[in-house]
Amino acid sequence: xxxxxxxxxxxxxxxxxxxxxxxxxxxxxxxxxxxxxxxxxxxxxxxxxxxxxxxxxxxxxxxxxxxxxxxxxxxxxxxxxxxxxxxxxxxxxxxxxxxxxxxxxxxxxxxxxxxxxxxxxxxxxxxxxxxxxxxxxxxxxxxxxxxxxxxxxxxxxxxxxx
Numbered sequence: 057x058x059x060x061x062x063x064x065x066x067x068x069x070x071x072x073x074x075x076x077x078x079x080x081x082x083x084x085x086x087x088x089x090x091x092x093x094x095x096x097x098x099x100x101x102x103x104x105x106x107x108x109x110x111x112x113x114x115x116x117x118x119x120x121x122x123x124x125x126x127x128x129x130x131x132x133x134x135x136x137x138x139x140x141x142x143x144x145x146x147x148x149x150x151x152x153x154x155x156x157x158x159x160x161x162x163x164x165x166x167x168x169x170x171x172x173x174x175x176x177x178x179x180x181x182x183x184x185x186x187x188x189x190x191x192x193x194x195x196x197x198x199x200x201x202x203x204x205x206x207x208x209x210x211x212x213x214x215x216x217x218x
Contacts (some may be wrong), residue, residue: 070094070138074178075147077105080197084144086112095132121147121174142193143182147174157199
């Protein structure tokens with residue numbers, strides 16, 4: 057690939073990392089930035105999000121994934137910088153739910169608001185935009201904890217074993 061063709065291809069690659077201020081999201085942002093992607097960090101943590109974006113040469117937009125209007129505003133801001141061709145969803149809640157009888161409804165609400173509603177809304181908003189432009193890519197990530205059963209997230213037989 058010629059330098060001119062590589063530059064043209066690179067200029068078309070703009071990814072928004074939802075939940076990119078820390079953890080898996082920040083690592084993904086760093087990797088993509090090192091591969092010459094334009095990266096926008098979309099996160100509710102303003103201070104850490106800005107620092108992560110600055111560290112990788114990206115941009116930051118404030119985003120509350122549980123709120124549709126906030127996701128749309130973040131998408132608008134990212135698109136105003138350069139059309140978005142990819143979105144990586146990494147937002148998560150790091151709260152221990154615990155045993156069913158001890159669980160907090162507030163923690164459960166946060167898990168559903170970010171983990172389920174936030175994932176759906178982020179995918180929905182960015183998919184609509186990408187479809188209008190003829191395509192793009194969406195990747196949803198989770199930690200290893202999303203692949204295994206844990207007493208913290210299982211309210212079946214594991215409760216009986218404790």
